[in-house]
Amino acid sequence: MEKEIMNDVKKYQKLEKLKKWRDEVEPIPYYFDGLENLCERIHPEKQLLQITDIQELSKDTKLFRFVSARYDKPLAPFRAGQYIGLNVEINGVRTSRPFSLVSSPNQLAYYELGVKRKEGGFVSIYLLDTLKVGDILEATEPLGELYYNRVFHGKDLVFIAGGSGITPFISLLRDISQRNLGLNIWLLFGCLSEDHILFKDELEDLVTRRSNIRVQYILSEPGPNWDGACGFITKDKILDQIKLVENKFFYIVGNRAMYSFIKEQMKELGVPPHRIIYESYGVPDDVTGITGWPKDITSSNAIKITIELIQQGKCIKKVIEAPCVEPLLNTLEREKELGISINNGCRSGACALCRTKLVSGKIFTLPEVTIREIDQDYGYIHPCVSYPLTDIHIDLTLI
Numbered sequence: 001m002e003k004e005i006m007n008d009v010k011k012y013q014k015l016e017k018l019k020k021w022r023d024e025v026e027p028i029p030y031y032f033d034g035l036e037n038l039c040e041r042i043h044p045e046k047q048l049l050q051i052t053d054i055q056e057l058s059k060d061t062k063l064f065r066f067v068s069a070r071y072d073k074p075l076a077p078f079r080a081g082q083y084i085g086l087n088v089e090i091n092g093v094r095t096s097r098p099f100s101l102v103s104s105p106n107q108l109a110y111y112e113l114g115v116k117r118k119e120g121g122f123v124s125i126y127l128l129d130t131l132k133v134g135d136i137l138e139a140t141e142p143l144g145e146l147y148y149n150r151v152f153h154g155k156d157l158v159f160i161a162g163g164s165g166i167t168p169f170i171s172l173l174r175d176i177s178q179r180n181l182g183l184n185i186w187l188l189f190g191c192l193s194e195d196h197i198l199f200k201d202e203l204e205d206l207v208t209r210r211s212n213i214r215v216q217y218i219l220s221e222p223g224p225n226w227d228g229a230c231g232f233i234t235k236d237k238i239l240d241q242i243k244l245v246e247n248k249f250f251y252i253v254g255n256r257a258m259y260s261f262i263k264e265q266m267k268e269l270g271v272p273p274h275r276i277i278y279e280s281y282g283v284p285d286d287v288t289g290i291t292g293w294p295k296d297i298t299s300s301n302a303i304k305i306t307i308e309l310i311q312q313g314k315c316i317k318k319v320i321e322a323p324c325v326e327p328l329l330n331t332l333e334r335e336k337e338l339g340i341s342i343n344n345g346c347r348s349g350a351c352a353l354c355r356t357k358l359v360s361g362k363i364f365t366l367p368e369v370t371i372r373e374i375d376q377d378y379g380y381i382h383p384c385v386s387y388p389l390t391d392i393h394i395d396l397t398l399i
């Protein structure tokens with residue numbers, strides 16, 4: 001009996017020694033404290049990304065490759081189709097823009113983003129003209145609802161992309177192909193001309209290797225040698241490819257003008273809204289042309305915005321003047337000396353991260369944006385897609 005006890009004590013001492021040695025030499029695994037660190041791993045508040053590669057995809061689009069700038073913080077996992085927000089400071093203005101992840105979610109050594117120059121744009125031009133290999137940028141965690149959902153989307157997927165709206169589909173196609181998901185895919189890709197077809201080599205390669213993936217390019221301004229489809233992505237062109245609408249699920253990504261056009265085509269095809277997901281890139285260039293914009297309000301109308309905010313622990317009020325045709329979020333970010341920082345992700349009315357209290361005044365919200373009923377009842381707005389129509393008063397002490 002005594003011998004057995006001694007054996008147990010010896011075993012225990014050995015284990016203790018081993019544990020001490022492990023504690024000294026082994027790093028603490030990220031799941032060590034259960035969910036807390038795992039949550040930070042999946043939903044980091046921010047990520048620091050370092051550019052390792054820049055490649056020209058077309059005359060006006062570049063592919064940026066980023067690795068984590070922190071060796072102890074791997075890149076957050078994502079679902080194919082999601083985006084990250086890139087936070088930048090340009091001439092003292094702190095702002096951000098969302099960009100869809102192009103890279104495959106099946107590897108997290110790097111992220112890739114494809115950025116297209118927007119004429120008259122702010123952030124896209126800054127990214128394309130100033131970023132170089134080695135630069136470090138701050139980004140959000142991966143966000144967005146445009147991803148494949150096995151339960152609701154079924155097996156027949158129609159991807160409709162306009163211009164740079166191809167980026168999330170490249171990630172989706174890489175994922176579908178790498179994991180051999182057995183889905184039927186029809187990609188209709190609308191571009192201006194042959195030179196604007198991004199990722200053409202990769203798409204051609206996929207089509208030859210995978211019989212379940214079909215790609216149709218549709219050019220609105222083709223060159224003389226183009227013998228493929230021309231014009232816009234109309235209901236006839238969609239039907240010509242997919243034959244039947246039944247049991248298909250539609251993903252639409254492009255600028256707002258393209259989305260509004262395709263939405264009408266979907267209605268005419270009889271596609272029920274619950275079988276469509278979409279992402280529309282950016283705000284309209286001219287909001288006064290959007291359905292519902294009041295005819296008597298022109299771009300020259302200047303608006304007074306009263307802002308309540310907390311500075312150095314004190315609640316203060318500031319009044320600024322702003323044009324009515326700029327999204328309120330952009331206007332507030334322009335006020336550098338106020339140092340206003342409103343959380344944001346999609347900047348297109350979808351994620352609700354920028355929710356802000358409107359105390360008084362009238363705003364115009366882009367038509368396809370839905371604001372939760374409870375937010376509407378309590379006067380919360382999405383400043384990323386809100387335009388002041390009258391003098392307004394907002395309360396930023398609540399964010």
Ligand SMILES: Cc1cc2nc3c(=O)[nH]c(=O)nc-3n(C[C@H](O)[C@H](O)[C@H](O)COP(=O)(O)OP(=O)(O)OC[C@H]3O[C@@H](n4cnc5c(N)ncnc54)[C@H](O)[C@@H]3O)c2cc1C
Pocket residue numbers: 083093097098099100101113114115116117118120121122123124125144164167168279280281282283326327330331333334346347348
């Ligand atoms: C979910 C999602 C994913 C996206 N993915 C991609 C993608 O993969 N690839 C891609 O290319 N695009 C993508 N976009 C679009 C992208 O986020 C930007 O909208 C696009 O790059 C244009 O941004 P921009 O700043 O150049 O132009 P705008 O956002 O139109 O910038 C112009 C606006 O910036 C403001 N501004 C201008 N000058 C100043 C100044 N001096 N100070 C302060 N404010 C100023 C003004 O409000 C002006 O109206 C995506 C959009 C969404 C919503």
Ligand code: FES
Pocket residue numbers: 343344345346347348349350351352353354355382383384385
């Ligand atoms: S940033 Fe997503 S709704 Fe405004």
